[in-house]
Amino acid sequence: MATIQFLGATRTVTGSKHLVEVNGHRTMVDCGLFQGLKELRLRNWEPFPLDPSSINSVILTHAHIDHTGYLPKLVRDGFAGPVYATPATVELARIMLPDSARLQEEDAAYANKSGASKHKPALPLYTERDATEALRLFESVNYHKRVRLTEKLSFEFVTAGHIIGSSFVIFDFESLDGGRKRMIMTGDLGRYDEPIIPDPSNVDDADYIVVESTYGDRDHPDYDVKTKLAEIISETARRGGHVLIPAFAVGRTQQLLYLIRELEDENRIPILPVFVDSPMAVSATKLYLRHTEDHDLEMKDLMDERRNPLATKRFNLARTIQESKNVSAEEESTIVISASGMATGGRILHHLRKRLRDERNTVVFVGFQAAGTRGRRLVDGEQEIKIFGEFVPVRARIEKLENLSAHADSREILRWLGGFKRAPEKVFLVHGEPGAQETLKNKIVEKFGWQVEIPEYLERFEL
Numbered sequence: 001m002a003t004i005q006f007l008g009a010t011r012t013v014t015g016s017k018h019l020v021e022v023n024g025h026r027t028m029v030d031c032g033l034f035q036g037l038k039e040l041r042l043r044n045w046e047p048f049p050l051d052p053s054s055i056n057s058v059i060l061t062h063a064h065i066d067h068t069g070y071l072p073k074l075v076r077d078g079f080a081g082p083v084y085a086t087p088a089t090v091e092l093a094r095i096m097l098p099d100s101a102r103l104q105e106e107d108a109a110y111a112n113k114s115g116a117s118k119h120k121p122a123l124p125l126y127t128e129r130d131a132t133e134a135l136r137l138f139e140s141v142n143y144h145k146r147v148r149l150t151e152k153l154s155f156e157f158v159t160a161g162h163i164i165g166s167s168f169v170i171f172d173f174e175s176l177d178g179g180r181k182r183m184i185m186t187g188d189l190g191r192y193d194e195p196i197i198p199d200p201s202n203v204d205d206a207d208y209i210v211v212e213s214t215y216g217d218r219d220h221p222d223y224d225v226k227t228k229l230a231e232i233i234s235e236t237a238r239r240g241g242h243v244l245i246p247a248f249a250v251g252r253t254q255q256l257l258y259l260i261r262e263l264e265d266e267n268r269i270p271i272l273p274v275f276v277d278s279p280m281a282v283s284a285t286k287l288y289l290r291h292t293e294d295h296d297l298e299m300k301d302l303m304d305e306r307r308n309p310l311a312t313k314r315f316n317l318a319r320t321i322q323e324s325k326n327v328s329a330e331e332e333s334t335i336v337i338s339a340s341g342m343a344t345g346g347r348i349l350h351h352l353r354k355r356l357r358d359e360r361n362t363v364v365f366v367g368f369q370a371a372g373t374r375g376r377r378l379v380d381g382e383q384e385i386k387i388f389g390e391f392v393p394v395r396a397r398i399e400k401l402e403n404l405s406a407h408a409d410s411r412e413i414l415r416w417l418g419g420f421k422r423a424p425e426k427v428f429l430v431h432g433e434p435g436a437q438e439t440l441k442n443k444i445v446e447k448f449g450w451q452v453e454i455p456e457y458l459e460r461f462e463l
């Protein structure tokens with residue numbers, strides 16, 4: 001008997017958790033935190049839908065917090081099995097889970113100070129110690145190495161092309177009635193022809209496909225992203241303004257540095273001080289340079305020439321709070337890249353509070369902005385944004401560079417699905433908002449005639 005139950009990222013883009021059960025063995029693919037809308041965030045605090053100690057193992061597709069950030073809580077509540085991830089994902093998690101815990105602890109401390117919580121005292125969802133405990137359970141698994149979870153259930157990782165370490169999980173299992181099945185789960189599906197990271201792996205055979213659908217109703221615009229970025233930087237510099245880029249510390253930040261460095265090499269932008277203001281981005285950037293198994297050829301060539309492909313001419317890292325404060329006091333035009341990418345927390349908030357009110361500045365969003373986040377409100381054109389309890393007028397220009405998203409758009413999802421040589425029994429759409437999922441479902445049905453499900457929260461299917 002084999003089943004899959006969807007414990008997160010159902011009709012939304014966060015909280016990825018999918019429970020696969022084969023003949024009594026339970027493994028969970030991803031263990032993400034819910035983010036964005038309050039009704040979703042509250043799920044992080046509800047009792048887990050099943051006893052965490054009954055789960056035998058966790059498999060992580062990649063290190064982003066909406067795929068890993070619930071793990072410390074799961075471990076504190078009783079999960080004790082191994083956590084399988086690729087070597088780069090393991091290293092990233094060592095940076096990101098303690099960082100996530102610190103944010104939880106800061107939130108609780110803030111709630112206690114401001115009296116904003118009805119719980120006294122307000123407690124963090126988990127602590128740095130819980131994160132450390134969770135990290136002890138990690139086991140590093142290379143791409144294409146088959147891991148046997150039981151006699152009848154095994155999996156392997158192949159590259160997903162999303163961030164370094166990102167992978168699809170390919171399960172092979174035999175149910176009690178003797179049927180052999182293959183299921184592939186994408187985690188986040190990357191893009192084709194991107195710098196640094198290789199293309200998503202082509203897979204041609206599966207009985208079940210669980211695929212993300214963030215951009216299921218959209219194609220990334222056709223404009224040349226480098227040209228648009230060059231225009232934004234040059235025009236902002238001409239006005240004497242600053243360019244502020246909220247970005248995931250892992251993935252987007254490195255992609256941006258690569259592009260800005262190229263634009264400088266090609267003399268297409270003025271040479272401005274570039275600040276990466278995020279301790280995590282600093283560590284992640286080093287890690288990007290080290291994990292060459294995840295690089296594409298272009299990046300490898302530059303490194304062979306002993307050039308740092310991620311260092312611009314006037315490159316600065318801000319590690320400490322004081323360094324961060326100095327960045328936001330800069331008078332000369334700067335480019336500042338800082339987390340979080342959806343402006344839900346982190347140092348970017350201090351920069352936004354200072355820079356949003358000046359019409360010379362530009363804020364550039366480079367990733368998907370989930371419903372309920374400040375990032376979404378800004379790209380939707382709100383005139384005023386609340387930051388640290390203060391209403392800040394939005395006078396800066398707000399730009400979107402969707403081409404820089406690390407997620408496949410609808411064309412690319414269909415291109416990837418087109419690689420399968422036979423019809424799967426079922427395709428499950430996860431990690432998307434309802435409109436995007438309905439549109440993608442219709443496209444898949446129209447193009448391939450396959451059976452597509454859009455699971456509800458906690459819905460379970462027999463495989």
Ligand SMILES: [Zn+2]
Nearest residue numbers: 062064162188
């Ligand atoms: Zn991701």
